[in-house]
Amino acid sequence: MSEKPGSGPSGFDRRAFIAAAAGSALVPMAARAAAQDANVSAAQDPALPVDVTLRVNGKDKRLRIDARTTVLDALREHLKLTGSKKGCDHGQCGACTVLIDDRRVVSCLTLALAAEGQEITTIEGLATDDHLHPMQQAFVDNDAFQCGYCTPGQIMSAVACVKEGHAGSEADIREYMSGNICRCAAYPNIVAAVKQAAPEIMKG
């Protein structure tokens, strides 16, 4: 590092602060003043931490993160919600698919800052009271996975696929589930699972 500690624009030792915050990214309430300061400075240096509140699976999560942090990395590296997977980080594979305000999005191409104020639903938020969501149960029943790495993304995508009205036929399911790669190629079983769960999900 060429920069000396304490030489930041506000005189605040950001390097030491980042080092301390990196391990447990949840910010204590006492850091509020520093947080505001950080958000102002972020406009000048993208590497400075910013405060963001993400609503994940119905709960507000306050984070202090690099402004370039994606929703995926915020979930995985900062909130320890590792169900959403990184398969390409380019929006090409779909393993990171989550629902944001009920729309399926690739969380690797969505900045955490851009998701503030929206409802993020991940695979961890799908089951309720220890009961599997109908789509999760359908994936089990139809053996719709092998290694399982793409599965959280497939399931989130499948839930949205049904709600979008794109699960009316097998051909439709195949088309509208083609944004999610399964390298084990469980595709026929995935289509069968979506078909099985669709009526139950539409029923509500």
Added chain:
Amino acid sequence: MTAAAPEPKANMGRPVPRYEAAAKVTGRATYASDMPLDNPAYAFLVTSAIAKGRIDSFDLDDARRVRGVIDIVTHENAPKLKESKLFSNGGYAGTTIQPLKSADITHDGQIIAVVIAESYEAAREAANRVKVSYTAVAPSASFDSPGTTTAAAKGQNAQFKEDPEVGDFAKAFDAAEVKLTASYETPTQHHNPMELFTTSCAWMGDELVIYEGSQYVYGLKNGVAEQLGIDADKVRVVNPYVGGGFGSRGSMTPRTAIIAGIAKRLNRPIKLVPTRDQGFTIATHRAETRHEIKLGAGRDGKLVALRHDGAEVSSRPDAYCVGGTKTTTRLYACPNVASLVSIVRADRNTPGFMRSPPEVPYLFALESAMDELAVKLNMDPVELRRINDTNVEPIGGKPYTSRSLMACFDEAAKAFGWSQRSPQPKSMSDGDWLVGYGCAATCYPTQMAPSAARVRLQRDGRTRVEIAGHEIGTGAYTVIAQTAAERLGVPLEKVAVFLGDSDLPPAPVAGGSNSTASTCSAVMMVCDRIRQRLFKAVMPSDSLTDKAKETVGISQAPSTQAAKSDRPLDIEKAFDALGVGIVEEYGEWKPEGAPLDSFTAMHSGHARLVGGHQMKDKIAYAFGAEFVEVRVNRFTHEIRCPRLVGAFAAGRIMNPRTARSQLMGGLIWGMSSALLEATEIDERNARYVNDNLADYLVPVSADVPGVEVILLSEQDDHINPAGVKGLGELANVGTNAAICNAIYHATGQRIRKLPVRLENIEV
């Protein structure tokens, strides 16, 4: 029941759902990169932008200025690591090219620097700010590039022992009534498992824990220890779930020891998440191959001469090859056979095993040629296979332990509707679509390796099975749990299985489709010992103990026989008689014909695989037959594959549900190897061009409308106690040939180079 869970036939286990199903659908299954670390630093790789030459200098000023950067490691300050031999020469490594050792660049995308920072974002930015000055040398990219060297595989690759031959090929071919000579070509392919090639390393004093997706935790543990120069007992590799392997995680890659060394120096856990494109060059791949096949036959279709010459590309330092002639020279009856495998050295990263390494390229050539021969003979291609079917392989004259090839052809043909095919090319169509039917044989050697297991049984029936096997999507947890439940006579839901941890008893590499046969045979043996102890406790007299021994079905008896003679055991009564709370057994199993050093090798991370054609007095293979329908649009030349039908016989099927899924995935892989997958190489710069999941085409749901898997009942008492042949690599073999055969049938055009894309069709 659903289509996913077929009704078991004779010699098949129950189609129970996957052991880890709930964990996988809820996101609770923890893969290596999901493991929590205490205050990790993040690593980002910098890889070379040239394929050959040297690094003159780095300019790291910009990179170092990035906020949060902790360290930048290059060859000038990298941890010193010991070399590791290639796995095929008795080592652990998938390549002997050791990055960060010198300024030399040996291939495109070689690791040349590692940036460590407080966050992933900072590490990535700094890595992008590393400036490198190179002196580049013109590289040799592939077969047709100037500067490659070519030599016979035999003598330079320790695992390639022979170019199989028998009789007098030249004479027989000259005299043959019908002759075919044809050349075939298959492309470079990358495994692209969904989970990236991540590595996390954490030290506790002098003990290292590695979280990395691996198909061989004992190999990785011992390999990293060797490179770091520390005791292997100080290294633990943990990965309870692996996000796909397909061969890419079977041998050690250079990244692991580098990250471990840096973590030690910084005294901090490090998490490396390489990018998808880096994965194309920091691990292995399937090399491109070329083949020439010569077939001579009588007018009756009987083969009289067969020659298969193959050439494969490897890196400059490593003589890797797959050498599939060991299979193609033995598949059909033929008295005069010759073959030769050559290795072409280019400026590339070292290739490695990818799902059915020898069979995918080599059977493409043979099964395409068989179809061409059938056309020359004006004979149904299924009948040509029947005429040349054999129960004795022609090279060594050894009998197959079992062979259901023609039964597979007949079952699959019936399900597919092969009889509806009109034999003439271009004779079937549907609107704008030319329709073609094609078929091909598949086979894969039955392989086994020494394996250990520990089983613990409690009085209430709760059972714990520990074995350092690997769940790469194959159903390993499930079939091991089923094996233990069946052998001990306890309910399946009382069995807990622990895999993917090198602190557990050793299992072999999850490769060569040996895992189920090896690990289940070990678990059976250990469970039988527990049963024996319990029987002894409740039947103390000698005669009864002997009888108990018989009925328990110890030793090499296949599970089916044991199951038949199984007798109920009152576990609680036995525990009371023994006066203990827990019975635990550890055991080491090795297959027939395993070398003397098998068990010591097993503990030091060397899997001694035996089987296939290397067995004494016999040869063991699983077989199958695949039928495909292809549609080629007569105007756009778009190629679709609406139907894939495969019938397979692979000894005992432990679980028809997981087996069907794996074979189904295999069929789709086979289709993909024919129509989609190829890593494109920039011929001038020897660099991979389409190194991402948008440009490297893999199948998606829309590509696979109809797949049907037929499991044939087969019993083989001559392979291993589990009676299992293995099927993970059976279904993606031959599919590529079946598709090209169907394209010929649809269009009249014979295509001998993969993949087939619409621009290759000239209707």
